[in-house]
Amino acid sequence: MKMEVPLLMLLVLFLVTYIQRSVVATLLHDEELKVTRKLDLINKPATKTFVTKYGDILDCVEIDKQLAFDHPLLKNHSIQMKPNFKIPKRRRLNTFSSSTLIPSQRRLLPKKVRCQEGTVLIKRIQEEDLAMEKFSPSLGMKFPTSNSYNFAYPNDDQPPQVHNQVAALVTFTQNTGAAGIINLWSPEVKPDQYSDAVIFVANDDGVVANAIVIGWAVNPLINQTFFTRLYTYWTKDSGQSTGCYNAMCAGFVQTSQEITLGQLLSPISVYWGRQYYVDLTVRQDLKTKNWWLLNGEDSVGYWPKELFTTLTNGAIRAGWGGEIQSPVTETAPGMGSGHFAKEGYARACLMKDLKLYAPMSFPAEKDLKLYLSKPECYGVLYEDSPGPGEGGEWGHSIFFGGPPGCSMS
Template sequence: MEKHLLTLLVLLIVPYYNFNFVQGSEVKLSQAEKLAIKRRLKFINKPAIKSFVTQHGDVLDCVEVHKQLAFDHPLLKNHSIQMKPNFKIPKRAKLNDNSSSILSVSQLLPRNMRCPKGTVLIKRIQEKDLMMEISSFSTSNSSKFAHPNDVQLVNEIASIGVSTPNTGAAGKINLWSLDDVKPDQLSDATFYVRSGDGLNVNAIVAGWAVNPYLNPNSPTLYTYWTIDSGKSTCCNNALCPGFVQTSQKVTLGQALSPVSKRLGHQYFLDLSVQQDVRTKNWFLLNGEETVGYWPKELFTSLANGATQAGWGGEIKSPIIEPTPAMGSGHFSKENFSVACLMKWLELRAPQGFPDEKAIEYYMTRPECYDIWYRKSPGTNENHDRYDDDESSNWKNFIYFGGPPGCKH
């Protein structure tokens, strides 16, 4: 059973693709492919009422809400936009220590960068975004590129999962920059909800990712969705129609800063994915800010709720290259302010978060990347690896990750 679930996880995250690359360098494209990229950029990027350039070089456009790319999806032609969920957005718990803080909306986007009424904030897709997509881990069903070099990809994961009917998951993930990730590699820290079996898995993934095409060595807000285990219908961020943006303050793909420092201050991204049980749409929230949602029309089984959820990290890399770091680049045993930490893990389920005995571990290469789960003191009798009193209010949490250079 465990082996079967692990196989499903790998199929869910990334299929194997052909691509043309130079090891450790940028993807090389033909003139015809470059022209195709230009045509696609024109299709993706809708006319902007107003635009901003952030300190990270991201171009953020204010696009009329009903003219965004999402509605180019054939299943959303008659979709009614839902600007806010029907469920009550809970006040997110604040960190009560001096060594950590949650990345605020004003840190993500200064107050002088705001979109006018009737528009939403959307990161302008640039050529580098599409280069990321078609390098080593293309997962968009709208990608038209297939190269002849047939290079096998490696996808390693270190995560925990639960098999419980639910309508959402959440977690606070500390942010790290990674300087060893190559253009044809990806490293991320995410959580997911999913349903279905085999090659028919519906899933939504949310968290942060590092890839030099997206933002050199720095994390970006990252999402992914699929309805067939990543086989053909799937999408990274907003590279294809589907996700409906509703926020004027936070958008998919934007750079995240400041980041955590080893043995220093820790910065956390506070994310949740939750289904509106009335409309069946799946909402993404950054703290108390509604970023947007995946409409129910996109999904088959996930429209009726999720049956599984999970939290952890993954890397993707060509098999001929040493793999990049996961998380912070340190193993779970190195603990607070060194290893990657995801705390306040939440599950939207009638019985709440499952007991520890229901937690399943998925580690494809435990000698390279590992994960460690616990409940805070007072809810679990095994207290053998708590650093200090800080962990007493973390509820359910995980440490995970590993250094670069794992060879195959």
């Protein structure tokens, strides 16, 4: 007896669907295995593990087993436990009753809980972090590469539908580091945007830039949250093939048992209320040529000289300011506090006590440039005088930022 044609077609359709589902299931399983293996490579075995109230997983990892030493250039690297330069006591510019300087942002762990000797504190990378890893080469500050209003890296391959906007104070001065006390805010961003407040140092060979960026960022592209977090980024080729946010890849050598890259920063400043700050420094050790990250008077770790080319010999540019990234199809997020620089203290984002580690003192005003890639949206104002109402000198300082809602088209 012959099988009816419709029944045959149904059988064939069933077989095709079964095969397709089997292939998809196999591909998904292979992808899950790939992600699992990658996470196993990134997250080194922990001697202790803690979970913060914000859901972050923090591991105590043996210092010589951390991810940094997976980098091929660091196979024979000797760990430097502390910088050779003397860490100065920063001026505590918090004499006004509504200001609070937070020099180290510790207390991630309960007071009686600490990583044991020989280990360091590292924020664990999770699966959702890897989902956004592909964006990391484009997430460093698009700082100017010359004494002109040029914010794009040379040969920038970032899709034109995504815009970076910058409001910064920049100096083209030979230096070995920069520092500043940064006002903490939490600007409103959408899931595919980010906003930061940073300090950077950079050098280049005329084609690509070596750079280190430090500061805070609200960046759901990487963190999957809308909290303000400690932010770092480094590249040796303008983000073309290298570009690493926090500890997403091998490179940065963690030395602290209490402070870690990507940690949440809290509390946040209140508009026309109490102001909070974090004190950050990026500085080169002239003896080892490594670049250290300092949080107040605490050393967090360093970027080894082996990671760089031109930056090994110091920096030729430095800057302080803010950056946003947004698809051009959306209105832009806020920068800084989400208010214009001209609004001033306790309303705009303040970065004060700016320092440059250079042979001369802080550059003269004629050697400083204000860079505004979209001045109708974001501004920056430089000041070199005592701040009204705070009761103490701010030193060299800037106000910067702007509100959300600006068109990126």
